[in-house]
Amino acid sequence: MSGRVIRFPKHSLSLQQAEQAAEHILSQPQEERVRRKRSLQMEDPETLLAVCSAIRGRLMSDPSWARDEAEFFFQFIDKPRRDIGLFDERHYFLGELALLAGAACRQLSRREEAWIWFDRSEAGFRHTINAAADLSRLAYQRLAERLEERQFDVVLELLPSLVESFRTLGMAEDALKARFLEGMAFLETDEPTRAAEVFSEIADDPEANENPRLRAAAYTNLTHVYGMVGDAEAAIAASARAIPVFRQLNDRIGLAKVQWGLASVLRESGQIPPAIEAYRQAQQQFEDLGMRADVAALNLVLADLLLDQGQNNEALREISAALPVIDELKMAPEGMAALSLLRESALRQQVNRAALRELHGYFPQPDA
Amino acid sequence: MKRPSPANTVEMLSIFDRSVELIRWTLGSYYQLTEVEAAGAEEDLRAWFHRLVRRGTSPPSPQLLEVALVSAACQYGRSLQLWKLHGQPSRDENLNTLLARQPDDVARDIRQRFDSERK
Numbered sequence: 360m361s362g363r364v365i366r367f368p369k370h371s372l373s374l375q376q377a378e379q380a381a382e383h384i385l386s387q388p389q390e391e392r393v394r395r396k397r398s399l400q401m402e403d404p405e406t407l408l409a410v411c412s413a414i415r416g417r418l419m420s421d422p423s424w425a426r427d428e429a430e431f432f433f434q435f436i437d438k439p440r441r442d443i444g445l446f447d448e449r450h451y452f453l454g455e456l457a458l459l460a461g462a463a464c465r466q467l468s469r470r471e472e473a474w475i476w477f478d479r480s481e482a483g484f485r486h487t488i489n490a491a492a493d494l495s496r497l498a499y500q501r502l503a504e505r506l507e508e509r510q511f512d513v514v515l516e517l518l519p520s521l522v523e524s525f526r527t528l529g530m531a532e533d534a535l536k537a538r539f540l541e542g543m544a545f546l547e548t549d550e551p552t553r554a555a556e557v558f559s560e561i562a563d564d565p566e567a568n569e570n571p572r573l574r575a576a577a578y579t580n581l582t583h584v585y586g587m588v589g590d591a592e593a594a595i596a597a598s599a600r601a602i603p604v605f606r607q608l609n610d611r612i613g614l615a616k617v618q619w620g621l622a623s624v625l626r627e628s629g630q631i632p633p634a635i636e637a638y639r640q641a642q643q644q645f646e647d648l649g650m651r652a653d654v655a656a657l658n659l660v661l662a663d664l665l666l667d668q669g670q671n672n673e674a675l676r677e678i679s680a681a682l683p684v685i686d687e688l689k690m691a692p693e694g695m696a697a698l699s700l701l702r703e704s705a706l707r708q709q710v711n712r713a714a715l716r717e718l719h720g721y722f723p724q725p726d727a
Numbered sequence: 728m729k730r731p732s733p734a735n736t737v738e739m740l741s742i743f744d745r746s747v748e749l750i751r752w753t754l755g756s757y758y759q760l761t762e763v764e765a766a767g768a769e770e771d772l773r774a775w776f777h778r779l780v781r782r783g784t785s786p787p788s789p790q791l792l793e794v795a796l797v798s799a800a801c802q803y804g805r806s807l808q809l810w811k812l813h814g815q816p817s818r819d820e821n822l823n824t825l826l827a828r829q830p831d832d833v834a835r836d837i838r839q840r841f842d843s844e845r846k
Contacts, residue, residue: 371774404778405778408778408781408782412781415784444775444778445771445774445775446775446799446802446803448775448778451782455782455783488779488795488798488799488802489779489782489787489791489795491791492783492787492791493782493783496783496784528787528788528791529787529788529789529790529791530785530787530788531785532784532785533784533785
């Protein structure tokens with residue numbers, strides 16, 4: 360552990376002053392900040408705590424911004440080395456900022472980068488006084504990334520231990536959040552009934568009263584599950600409980616995911632043109648958020664529906680837009696054969712329908 | 728920013744206040760800080776502790792916070808004594824033995840001893 364232990368009496372910022380300082384710093388161009396670091400109080404631990412909180416608050420509405428800001432503050436503390444706060448605070452902030460950057464990269468499907476940030480986070484958290492709690496939060500992000508990489512057996516194997524750690528540490532909210540991964544793993548392994556049970560338990564958990572975002576995320580996933588099993592009424596009812604909360608929180612990722620769920624409901628009930636329209640709206644929302652993997656996944660879903668409508672050229676355009684992104688982001692490691700078949704068929708202007716369906720089956724449903 | 732609710736704030740302050748006696752004992756009797764040094768340490772520990780409870784997404788349990796607080800007090804006492812000694816051994820052999828140990832180790836002993844004396 361490092362940090363100041365010899366006293367240098369110094370005026371401490373109040374909570375409100377720290378929030379204002381953080382807001383002010385974040386409104387400044389990054390290149391200006393380092394030059395004005397003293398007047399901006401950028402090395403003050405109260406300010407940095409408020410900065411972390413502000414970044415965390417926008418993780419779901421603007422992940423690109425969250426990633427860039429987390430990286431900026433990580434580098435500010437890391438090099439040249441700055442002694443921040445007392446005891447373990449320098450290590451804590453490095454760990455926390457790296458965790459935020461990694462979580463944002465996960466949302467943006469920048470997988471390799473996410474793993475590097477998680478390693479950096481571990482390097483910081485290993486030296487904190489409350490390392491068990493910090494490392495457990497990191498373990499959650501790592502498992503969430505494994506879920507996106509479709510390692511469902513690993514997720515289901517390691518999740519109970521993580522939930523138990525959170526409970527032992529008295530972190531009830533994190534324990535509940537971790538259960539989303541369990542529900543998603545069931546959903547992706549064709550066990551919608553078990554998935555619905557898990558998401559319903561999360562929505563009904565008293566801890567969710569304290570965190571409306573968690574409850575809304577549970578209802579978003581229920582929208583998808585009910586949509587998949589063709590229960591349109593239950594799906595729409597679930598979405599109606601999620602949307603107002605996400606609107607209030609300006610959770611744009613949450614809203615885009617609900618929209619995706621509603622589009623699936625329309626598709627399952629055979630309303631193809633409205634489903635196409637709804638998918639396009641969801642796609643536009645992901646596009647605005649810079650979530651290219653979700654945009655590409657929806658390109659393939661749309662291609663499938665457009666083929667149903669006999670719109671072959673439109674479908675080819677969707678596939679052509681998706682393929683470079685799928686390659687670049689290494690989105691379908693298990694679906695390489697299907698990807699090759701689809702690429703070849705697209706070149707021949709004759710879409711291989713089986714390959715298309717196999718490939719978009721490899722993309723996870725939007726998670727919480 | 729996550730603001731602690733009034734109930735949480737009271738609980739948080741009570742954890743620190745409950746531990747003040749133990750902190751003073753650690754800094755004074757174990758690490759042999761002067762009264763002035765110990766008072767300064769207490770002030771710093773309080774500021775650090777108030778930030779500790781606001782880390783991450785949800786605060787750790789009160790038990791964990793208590794453990795963290797005693798560990799931090801040991802870390803503080805050890806670092807300050809080592810700094811005062813300028814790398815030289817103390818004339819007090821007991822203090823040298825204590826400074827050679829990891830603060831977390833010492834914290835565990837202190838809590839056990841304090842708990843048994845309190846009983």
